[in-house]
Amino acid sequence: MDIKSTMAGTVLSIEIQLEDKVEENQIVLKLESMKMEIPIESTGNGVVKEIMVQVGDFVNEGDTLLKLKV
Incomplete structure (x- = not known):
């Protein structure tokens, strides 16, 4: 299962x-967008298999942030 960004922003943590x-x-x-901290939540249960971003990366809405094995 992929966890995707809900908006454009910079990976804060x-x-x-x-x-x-x-x-x-x-x-x-957490993303930072327009000086606001935006939490990104898991859409299901699973184990983190791959983290696709690093702190400081800019992401667009819909970009895959991490992958879970369910």
Whole structure:
């Protein structure tokens, strides 16, 4: 399962690591957009298999941020 960006912004922090178990609605990272901090939540339960971004990266709406194995 892919977790995608809900808006364009800069990756402010990554709250999870590879192989972490995450639950639906858990905050996995935070974006900064227009000087606001935007939490990005998991859309389901799973284990983090790949993190596609780094802190400081700019992402667009719909970009894949990380991949979960369900």
